[in-house]
Structures are given as C-alpha cells and as structure tokens.
Amino acid sequence: MTMTRQDTDALRALRALEDSRSSVRLRAALAVGTAPDPCFVDQLVERCAIEPEFFVRDMLTWALTRHPVSLTLPRLLREVRSERAQARSQALHTLSKIGDRQAWPSITRALLSDDEVEVARSAWRAAVVLVPEGEESALATVLATQLGRGERETQLSLSQALVALGEAIVPALRAATTASDPRVRAHALATQRLLRDPDAGFESAIEEAKRVVALAGAPEADDEDRADR
Secondary structure, eight states: OOOOHHHHHHHHHHHHTTOSOHHHHHHHHHHHHHSOOGGGHHHHHHHHHHOOOHHHHHHHHHHHHTSOHHHHHHHHHHHTTOSSHHHHHHHHHHHHHHOOGGGGGGOOHHHHTOSSHHHHHHHHHHHHHHOOTTOHHHHHHHHHTTTTOSSHHHHHHHHHHHHHTGGGGHHHHHHHTTOSSHHHHHHHHHHHHHHHOTTSOHHHHHHHHHHHHHHHHSOOHHHHHHHHO
C-alpha cells in the first residue's frame, strides 16, 4: 500500500519522539500537538512514562490535550495504575490538564498517599481539579493525612492543593493542629495562614508556624521550677 504524505510525516514524527536529542523530541511533540492524529496517542502516553526531560514531558502532555478525550482518557486511566512511578505521575498530571471529571474515580487514596513523592504531588494537583462539587471536604480529610510529609517543596504543593479547595479544608486543618506530630501541627498552621492570606509566602508561614508549635510545646515556668526541685 502506498503511503501518503500525511502517513510519512506521522511516521517521521513518531520516530523523532525517540531521538536521543531532547531538542528533537521537543520539536516532535510540538509537531504532534499542532497536527493531532489518533495514531499518535499510544506513543505519546508511552513516551510520557519514560521521557527524562521535564520540558519534553510537558510538551507531550500538551500534545495529548490536543487529542480527543475519548481517545486519551482510557489510556491515561490505565497508566495511573502502572507499576512505573513516572507513568503514574505523568498520567495524573495530564488528567489534571485535560480536566475531565470522568477521571475522578481514578484518584484513589492510594495515589494521594503514594510512596513516590512525585506521584503523590501529581495526585494532589489532579484531585483538586477533578473533585466533584460537594466532595471537597472528604478530599480535604484525605489530603490532611499527608500534612508534615516531605521537604518544603512537597509541603508547599500540599498546602497549595488544600488552599485550592477553599473553606472546605477548615475542619480538617483544625483537627491537624492538635496532632501529636509537631511537623503536622506546623504544616497545618502554615496552611491555615495561607488560606487566610493567599499572598503570604509559604516560607514565612511555615517558619512562623514552627515557632508557634515550639512555644506551645515549651514547659511552663512553674513546671521548670518543679523539675529543678
């Protein structure tokens, strides 16, 4: 069978997605998104799972959003159950960009608490985009179980996800401020401040919260006197 010009261009683009040069892969992803074709979808999803360069992965996601949801959604939902962490993370990221709430049931508690930090962060961001109206409080309760997790960047991601849910997070945060773990209490207090003042920097919010937690945990003067006797 004779190949058409379109078939030839598609084949060239698919091969370029696997080129050893990231600049070539980036241009190929741009070309695929500019002229979407159903034949690209499987390759784009698979490439997302293994692409090492952030900017190329982001372009792959953009290219997927240019294709019909009826084609991309089933493949992405399979990927969120992959054993490969990057496949799960990038599929979740792409689902958040597509924004189709049919994907909501795939955002499980297991993903929201995934051992791989990047997967969990992608799940948090996807969850706040896809959560159905009326289920924000339940989501906030699950997200609050992750307070205190990881380093500053991870904690900032979680705080941003929680704040995006608005006032629905207030009860979950209030409960977390009484947790036994001081990291959880500090993170909850910092998130409360960001909810009240979205322009407050996370760094200053978390440092202030840590001071509050430290002072609350310090022994009273009478207790110190009794301990010296």
